[in-house]
Amino acid sequence: MANLRLWSPMEQLVQDLGNMSKFLEVPNVPVLFKGGEPKVDIVQTDKEVIIMADVPGVKKEDMHVTVTEDTITFQGEAKSSTETKKEDYFHSERFYGCYSRTLPLPVLVDSAHAKAKFEDGVLTVTIPKASKPEKGTAVTID
Template sequence: MSEPRTPSPQSPASPPAPRPETAWQPLASLRSEMDRLFDNFWRGIGTPASGAAQAALPRLFEGAFGAAAPALDLVETAAEYRLTAELPGMDAKDVELTLADDMLTLKGEKKEEREEKTEGFHLSERRYGSFQRALPLPRGVDRAKVEASFDKGVLTVILPKAPEAAAARTRIEIKPGS
């Protein structure tokens, strides 16, 4: 059996292994640059600004994409369907809900105007956005009993199931295969 060899002082040292944090450095700088480009695109301005001017810059499409497609949740229980729509910054008077031809249509429009004057600075912003979502009505909804409420920017629509629709549901036993 031989003894383990220890390197002699005259043998050349092997190159050090690369440090893990430097392996990702090119990708990190690429990501940083892409983030900067996207931020500038959405800001609508190619050069960065600072201070009050930065806060006052109009942002292209701000709220437009959110307004075009409000976040919706649809939950089914044994007795009803519950639809919730997040509409931040809106009031019930800004929203229209209609039911026609087995389609539930949600429309809304948001108007915002802001004016700010300080010494050497005047800001005047107007933003308008509207949205419309049309959802097919689930089968078996009792159309005469549909209700809606609006609280703190959240629209809740209750679509009760007709009694015959709730009773028509049957659980089927699944037998193990042979």
């Protein structure tokens, strides 16, 4: 007996969108991080916030990190190690160029004590959480 399924407009829409996204994949366009942005994980412990960013192919001296009390910004440049002309490539997926990404942090942090290390293409930034603000002060009305 044949396996019959009812037609589902939502299921069809999802399938059509998936097929359409293939048209947006342009061949021979280099990609290191999707959209030119590094992939990032943000972890919160009791005392600190730890941010890990994948930045393969980027040199330490070509990266800049800025931390405010509630955001972190990664900026950098992935430079090509060769001088090959575009016409010479058969297939290219690696990204070369500048990137910048600003992310909100889950809590207020003490940006003055942020520390960063770079190892094996992963940038790790550790920032202590800010001291808890005072609860509030009662004010006498004259």
